[in-house]
Amino acid sequence: MSARITASIYTSHVPAIGVAMDLGKTGEPYWQPLFAGYEPAREWIASHMPDVVILVYNDHGNAFSLEMIPTFALGMAPSYEPADEGWGARPVPNVDGHPALSAHIAQSVIQQDFDLTLVNDMLVDHGLTVPLSIMFGQPDAWPCRVVPLAVNVVQYPVPSGRRCLQLGRAIRRAVERFDDDLDIQVWGTGGMSHQLQGPRAGLINQPWDTAFMDRLIADPVGLADMPHIDYLREAGSEGIELVMWLIARGAMADCADAAGGADLAGGADAAGGAGRAAPSVAHRLYHVPASNTAVGQLILEDRS
Ligand code: DHB
Ligand code: FE
Numbered sequence: 001m002s003a004r005i006t007a008s009i010y011t012s013h014v015p016a017i018g019v020a021m022d023l024g025k026t027g028e029p030y031w032q033p034l035f036a037g038y039e040p041a042r043e044w045i046a047s048h049m050p051d052v053v054i055l056v057y058n059d060h061g062n063a064f065s066l067e068m069i070p071t072f073a074l075g076m077a078p079s080y081e082p083a084d085e086g087w088g089a090r091p092v093p094n095v096d097g098h099p100a101l102s103a104h105i106a107q108s109v110i111q112q113d114f115d116l117t118l119v120n121d122m123l124v125d126h127g128l129t130v131p132l133s134i135m136f137g138q139p140d141a142w143p144c145r146v147v148p149l150a151v152n153v154v155q156y157p158v159p160s161g162r163r164c165l166q167l168g169r170a171i172r173r174a175v176e177r178f179d180d181d182l183d184i185q186v187w188g189t190g191g192m193s194h195q196l197q198g199p200r201a202g203l204i205n206q207p208w209d210t211a212f213m214d215r216l217i218a219d220p221v222g223l224a225d226m227p228h229i230d231y232l233r234e235a236g237s238e239g240i241e242l243v244m245w246l247i248a249r250g251a252m253a254d255c256a257d258a259a260g261g262a263d264l265a266g267g268a269d270a271a272g273g274a275g276r277a278a279p280s281v282a283h284r285l286y287h288v289p290a291s292n293t294a295v296g297q298l299i300l301e302d303r304s
Helices: 015-022 032-046 099-111 126-136 161-176 206-218 228-235 237-250
Strands: 004-011 052-057 072-075 079-082 117-119 145-151 183-189 280-290 293-301
Touching: 004 032, 004 126, 004 161, 004 237, 015 126, 032 126, 032 280, 032 293, 052 126, 052 237, 072 099, 099 145, 099 161, 126 145, 126 183, 145 237, 161 183, 161 237, 183 237, 206 228, 206 237, 206 280, 206 293, 228 237
Parallel strands: 004 183, 052 145, 052 183, 072 117
Antiparallel strands: 004 293, 072 145, 280 293
């Protein structure tokens, strides 16, 4: 039996959410409603525990500094330690990787013409650890393995929505050819609307965020055409993190290309959908504020 992608999860990665957990503040009035909102997602995953999460996130100048910024960087390592982001490493478990799956994804996805950077040794920052904390709480060890996929959304030019959706498709094809009985989820992290600096710092755009989630569910191929300037104008400078959600969405069955991936690089997307059922929405959350950010969370289950 081959590996299969069963679900995708979309979630903000605000560092202060991790800090609230690490310092035992989740019951305080500011945080309590948000963590109550996470409860259904935690219940869902307790009964849908993956073997591996392919975790799409962005590094924030921690693993790669600003000296070298790969566009798509795949973690190949057996384990990853949390980065010290200036206030000490988070007191969370090391992240166990899956080197054999990483090697297979690298082989398959690069043969599908995506030039991934292979990272054999790296630290992981809040972009990766906070989503794990949001979903799994504070265990002594994370309950599944993780293959990190770091995407540049820090220095322009960052990848287009279309490129991200296509990478998700390529990842699905890779997974379906991995000859091991693994239940795999793809998580897209970052967002939602937020801007951390400049005159518009603190920007939140709830109508836009809501529409983004609606389209992510129902019209991912159309959403992938949205240009960067729309993210920047409507969702703030850090709202661009949301392009990463399109990688996870592209990995769902209904985004698979009808021709079996013959033309992943093609511009036309007539084949988008391939007649396969749209995923079902297992959970949806929107909450303002968390630090400077609008928090979104979505769980989509494949029906095929
Ligand atoms: C915040 C949000 C982020 O996505 C991030 O990477 C850093 C800070 C914030 O809202 O504070
Ligand atoms: Fe961020």
